[in-house]
Amino acid sequence: MNVIQRAVALGLGAALLQALMLIAFAWPATNIAPRDLPIAVAGPQAAMVEARLTGQSPGAFDLTVVPDEAAAREAIGDREVYGAIVTGGGAPRMLVASGAAPAVAQQLTQIGQQMSGAPAAQVEDVVPADPDDPRGAGFGAMALPLVMAGIAGGVLLTLLVPTAAGRVVGAITFGIAGGLLSMVVTQLWLSIVPGDYLQLSMVAGLVSFAVAGTVTGLATVVGRAGIGIAALTMLLIGNPFSAATSAPELLPQPWGTVGQLLPPGAAASLIRSVAFFDGAGARGPVLVLLAWAALALVLLGVGVTRDSRRTESAAAAEPAPVPVSA
Structure with a gap:
């Protein structure tokens, strides 16, 4: 292989590496979506919420029914779930943990708004991100x-x-x-x-x-x-x-x-x-x-x-x- 052939081969190899890096970095970012995302559901209407989420977004959530809000908070603190929907006493409330993943907390907040039917849903950040880096x-x-x-x-x-x-x-x-x-x-x-x-x-x-x-x-x-x-x-x-x-x-x-x-x-x-x-x-x-x-x-x-x-x-x-x- 002469100098010109080697130069062409190296150029093609570098271009291939560039394409692979674009795929590796851009593909995951453009395919962000919940896939068996662990969240908890608590309260007297837990079964109804579970059925609704499963019907609307099959495969998106790995739902765990817990007895009450205290159990939901404990599951979040133990990193067993990313958040929880608490029912009873009015519109459903959402517990999130932006410290675990701000992107997930944002998505769960949107779900809470959809379920409550109000633009200002009751959302509590149980484990917040650092105040100097709230969006992560x-x-x-x-x-x-x-x-x-x-x-x-x-x-x-x-x-x-x-x-x-x-x-x-x-x-x-x-x-x-x-x-x-x-x-x-x-x-x-x-x-x-x-x-x-x-x-x-x-x-x-x-x-x-x-x-x-x-x-x-x-x-x-x-x-x-x-x-x-x-x-x-x-x-x-x-x-x-x-x-x-x-x-x-x-x-x-x-x-x-x-x-x-x-x-x-x-x-x-x-x-x-x-x-x-x-x-x-x-x-x-x-x-x-x-x-x-x-x-x-x-x-x-x-x-x-x-x-x-x-x-x-x-x-x-x-x-x-x-x-x-x-």
């Missing part, structure tokens, strides 16, 4: 920098640190420092998320290590092609399907579920749990991030073993020193 725009914008920084950190470690052991140290250092600094910016300065600073820093640090460690770990085991594999996985699949600006149940399936199995989606869910729900619903995202961090350590461990064997082989191949007679 800042929270949604936080996901991409975390992923991009993790990828960049992994690439730099791969290119500039020659040993796997050094890459392990670098990835751990990046995770600790990145977690602390990212929360200085997003929480203490921009006030995007409330909650405990150290807990949120640990979450951000785990995300940073998982992404950077996976990038450099794959590169260590399979070569520089591993950088592309990891970066494309995190960017083309992980970020657009992270549901950082919406909710997994609003995305096309199974991609909404797949996104929660990758670091960007797990990170968004875990930060919401820690910041707004006192850790409720954190178990799944924590396990996902720990699994990715463990994968990174395994891959880097393979690299450390390889480096050790190469060092031993090089030492064994050196000729033995010849004694010098007096």
Whole structure:
């Protein structure tokens, strides 16, 4: 392949990548709709509301009938549902949680207006978003920098640190420092998320290590092609399907579920749990991030073993020193 042929091939490859990125980022955003969205229904007219919602929007909601308003509030606080419709004593009232997903809270508010028949329906935000970021725009914008920084950190470690052991140290250092600094910016300065600073820093640090460690770990085991594999996985699949600006149940399936199995989606869910729900619903995202961090350590461990064997082989191949007679 001559220079011109190579240039044409690279241009076509870049155009294909551009098209894939447009699909990955634009397609989910243009197909936002509830799909088995968990909400609760309480009160004496719960069965009627359940039948109405099921008939009007089949497959849109995963409805759970709870005994009363207190149970509905508890379900929201435990992240079992995104909101609740409470009946009895007049027009139905809607309980929402913009801290879980402002986009869902907005949709549920519209449903409450339709059911009450009044433009100003009774809606209570049980778990509100941060007052400095009420629409969640800042929270949604936080996901991409975390992923991009993790990828960049992994690439730099791969290119500039020659040993796997050094890459392990670098990835751990990046995770600790990145977690602390990212929360200085997003929480203490921009006030995007409330909650405990150290807990949120640990979450951000785990995300940073998982992404950077996976990038450099794959590169260590399979070569520089591993950088592309990891970066494309995190960017083309992980970020657009992270549901950082919406909710997994609003995305096309199974991609909404797949996104929660990758670091960007797990990170968004875990930060919401820690910041707004006192850790409720954190178990799944924590396990996902720990699994990715463990994968990174395994891959880097393979690299450390390889480096050790190469060092031993090089030492064994050196000729033995010849004694010098007096």
